[in-house]
Amino acid sequence: MSYILILIIAAALLLYRSFLGFDQTDESYYYALAKRLSQGDRPFVDEWYPSQFSSVLLKPFYKIYTFFVPDGTGIILAGRITYLVLAVLVAVFIFRNMHKNKNVSLTAALLYLFYARQNVMGLSYYQLYPSFMILALIFIEKGFGVYMILAGIFTSLAVICMPFLAPFIFIIWIAAMFRNRKAFWFAIGVVIAATVYLWQILYNSSIEELMINLQYVIENPDYADLSTLTKIIKTILTLGLNCLTGAVVMIVLIIMRFRKRPVSNNTFIYTSLIAFVLMLIFGEGFTSTGTVYIQISFIGAAYIVRMILDRSGKGIKELISKWPIIMYISGLVMAFAFWLGSDTCATCLCTGLVVSSLAAVAIIYDYVIENNEKYSESNKRIIAMLFVLMIISSCFVRVFGPIYRDTADRSALNTRICQGPAKGLMAEAEDAEQYDEVYAVLKDFEQKYPDSELKIFYSKFLPWAYLCTEYKFAAQTPWRIALMNEQLEIYEEIHPENIPDIVVIFNEDIGITNGMDGGEHMNEWNPREGYLWDYMTEQGYTQITTSVADIFIRRDL
Helix, strand or coil: CHHHHHHHHHHHHHHHHHCECCCCCHHHHHHHHHHHHHCCCCECCCECCHHHCCHHHHHHHHHHHHHHCCCCCCHHHHHHHHHHHHHHHHHHHHHHHCCCCHHHHHHHHHHHHCCCHHHCCCCCHHHHHHHHHHHHHHHHHHCCCHHHHHHHHHHHHHHHHCHHHHHHHHHHHHHHHCCCCHHHHHHHHHHHHHHHHHHHHHCCCCHHHHHHHHHHHHCCHHHHCCCHHHHHHHHHHHHHHHHHHHHHHHHHHHHHHHCCCCCCHHHHHHHHHHHHHHHHHHCCCCCCCCHHHHHHHHHHHHHHHHHHHHCCCCCHHHHHCCHHHHHHHHHHHHHHHHHHHCCCHHHHHHHHHHHHHHHHHHHHHHHHHHCHHHCCHHHHHHHHHHHHHHHHHHHHHHHCCCECCECCCHHHCCEECCCCCCCCCEECHHHHHHHHHHHHHHHHHHHHCCCCCCEEEECEECHHHHHCCCCEECCCCCCCECCCCCCHHHHHHHCHHHCCCEEEEECCCCCECCCCCCCCCCCCCCCCCCHHHHHHHHHCCEEEECCCEEEEECCCC
16 A cells, blocks of 8 residues: 555656646647647648657547647646656556566656656657557566567557667567567557558558658758767767766776676675765756666666676576566667667667666666575665665656756746646746737737638747647748748748748747757847748738737738
C-alpha cells in the first residue's frame, strides 16, 4: 500500500507542475500539427518539417478533444494532463513488471515518471519515445505470443517518434530471426502498426506526391546546417561534467585493476555516491532536466565495467544476455538513434538514457545481491541512499526545476490564462497580458472574416497562434517560419492552393521570431522582403494595422 501511496504523491506533484508555465513554442507546435492533419492536410505532402512523424499519433487526441471542446480552448493543459495520466499508467506497469524486488521497481517507476526532456510537458515525441520502448522491452522480456505482438506494436510506435531507430531495430530483428521464434510474433506486431500508420499517410496522397514533397522534408535547412562534426563537438562540450559521474568510478576501477589491486566495495560505493553528488552540484543536476539520467546511466556503466573486470573478461556473452543489461544497451541505442536524428545534440540523449537509467538501478541491485556476502549492511545502506538521491534529484528538477522557454521565476507565475489554447496555465503577468492581447486580435479578426477555408500564414515563431482560429495552414510548417524562409517559394509553387489569403506579421515584441533564447521575447529582424512579400505587393494585399501585428488580406476579401 505504501508503494502505491508514493506513486500517488508523485502524480499529485506532477499534476501541480502541469499548470505552471507557458512554453510558446514546442508544446503548441505538437498540437498545431495535429490540428493541421485534422483539417485534412497530408503528412509529408502539405507539411514539410522533419519532426512531424509522431503528429499522426496526436491526431486522435486532437479530434477527440475538439469533439467536446470545438474551439480547442485549453488544449495545451489537456495535453499535459493526458500525458500525465498515460505516464502514471506506464509507471504502474513498470512497478508491477520491472523487477521482482519492489524497491527496485518503485525506483525505476519514479525515475520514469519524473522524466521530461528539458521539462517539455505534454504529448511530445520526446516523452512518447522512451515510454513506448520501455513497454516494448518489458513485453519482450515476458515471452511469446501476444506479448511479443504488443512489443512489436510499441517498438513501431517508438520508431514513428524517432525514425532513426528503425535500422537498429531491423538489424537486431534479422539477427534474432535465426535464433528465436519470438522474432516472428514481434514481426506481426510491427506489421500491424506499420499498416495502420502507412494507411494514415497514403489514404489521401499518391506515391508520386509523397516523392515530390519528401525531398524537401529531408532537405529542411534547420537540419542541413548542422554537420555531424559540429554535433559531436557540441555534444561533448555540453555533456562536460555530466559524464564525469560514471567516468570517475570507471577510471578508479581500471587504474586499480592495472595495478592488480582489487577495488574494495567501500571504495567503489563511496566513489559512486560522491561522484553523483558532485555532478548534481556542479553538473547542473538540480537545474537541467535530463542531466540526472545521463549521470545515472554512467553509474550503471561503471557497474557493468566492474562485472566485466570481476570476470577477467570471461563470460561476457552470458553477462550481456541478462535482462537488465539488454535493457541498458537498448537505452544506449535509443540515445544514439535520437542523437542522429536531432539537432539538439547532447540534451536529446536523455530520451534513451532514461531507459538505461531504469536498467542501471536493476543492474546495481542485482550485482549487490549476487555478491551479497561481500557487502556489509552499511554498504547496502549507501546504495539505498544512492537510489533515494536519484529519485529526489529527478523529482526536484521535474517539479521545481526550470520551465522550458519560460524565463520567469516560479514566484512570478501568478496570472492564470483564462481563454484560448493556453487556458488554465499560470504565466507571468506580462506574458499573460500579451497572450490575451494577441488572442483577442486574432478572434476579432476571425469574426470579421469567418470563412474557415481561408489559409493563414504567421510570420513569427509562434505556433500557438494557429490554434486560436479555425483558419487553415498556408505555409509548409508552423515551426520557425518567416517571410524570407528559403523553402517558402518552392512550397507555394508545388502547392499553389496554399498561397495565403491572410498574412500576419507580428510586432517585434510578440513571441519569438526565428531563434531560440530560453523563451525570451526576441527583437530579431523580421524583414518585409522575399518571395511572399513581393507576391503580396504585386497582388495588392490590404493591410490592417492592429496593436500586435500588421495583418494583410487578399484584396478581394
